Amino acid sequence: MTTAQREQQLIDELRDICQKHHKVVLASSLGVEDMLLTHVIAKEKLPVGIFTLDTGRLPEATHRLLSRVVEQYQLHIKVYFPEAQDVEQLIEQQGTNGFYHSIEARKSCCKVRKVLPLARALKGQQAWLTGLRREQSMTRQQLEKSLWDSDHGLVKYNPLLDWSQEEVWQYVREHHVPYNALHDQGYPSIGCEPCTRAVAEGESERSGRWWWEHPETKECGLHIAQ
Numbered sequence: 001m002t003t004a005q006r007e008q009q010l011i012d013e014l015r016d017i018c019q020k021h022h023k024v025v026l027a028s029s030l031g032v033e034d035m036l037l038t039h040v041i042a043k044e045k046l047p048v049g050i051f052t053l054d055t056g057r058l059p060e061a062t063h064r065l066l067s068r069v070v071e072q073y074q075l076h077i078k079v080y081f082p083e084a085q086d087v088e089q090l091i092e093q094q095g096t097n098g099f100y101h102s103i104e105a106r107k108s109c110c111k112v113r114k115v116l117p118l119a120r121a122l123k124g125q126q127a128w129l130t131g132l133r134r135e136q137s138m139t140r141q142q143l144e145k146s147l148w149d150s151d152h153g154l155v156k157y158n159p160l161l162d163w164s165q166e167e168v169w170q171y172v173r174e175h176h177v178p179y180n181a182l183h184d185q186g187y188p189s190i191g192c193e194p195c196t197r198a199v200a201e202g203e204s205e206r207s208g209r210w211w212w213e214h215p216e217t218k219e220c221g222l223h224i225a226q
């Protein structure tokens with residue numbers, strides 16, 4: 001399939017989703033897949049709200065990208081932060097970088113900084129979009145293109161599920177879509193600064209996230225129930 005055909009298929013799918021639901025949001029991590037979706041939503045003027053989660057531990061490159069995207073596309077991107085008192089309590093319990101000490105501590109941090117803010121962001125919505133792709137990791141192999149998200153009470157769509165990494169980058173380059181500068185420094189997947197690192201040639205896309213854990217535990221709780 002050509003990039004143009006891929007794009008048309010995606011536009012049709014997104015239009016279909018917007019016809020089925022009145023309140024649709026894109027949960028953007030500002031990763032390259034979400035930038036592709038943002039570009040298409042802006043270009044086609046689709047009625048999709050966009051939000052992102054600022055965990056308080058993001059790299060500066062991600063903040064720079066957010067600022068650029070808002071300016072370039074003239075979009076409103078709502079930013080959700082963790083509750084201050086939850087973060088204070090977390091730091092009291094496990095220290096500033098306690099997430100390195102155990103999977104439980106890491107999940108507690110992800111819960112406060114990502115999972116709870118996500119729940120607030122999705123409240124009252126009817127459908128949410130993600131940029132998840134099946135080939136990103138072993139935890140994403142069994143995903144469906146659309147599913148009922150019982151945790152949040154709405155439909156979840158993964159419109160890029162079958163796109164390859166090459167197809168995403170081809171589209172982004174052809175359409176001059178802005179992306180995080182860290183992608184050019186060996187980071188295929190970008191999250192919080194202390195939990196993300198560059199990967200070597202040939203390593204899996206998500207191997208730079210929580211690299212001290214086993215592959216089957218490496219989700220933050222945004223996409224897999226804890």
Ligand code: SF4
Pocket residue numbers: 055057099106107109110111113114191192194195220
């Ligand atoms: S990715 Fe790391 S710093 Fe970010 S919320 Fe999860 S454990 Fe905390």
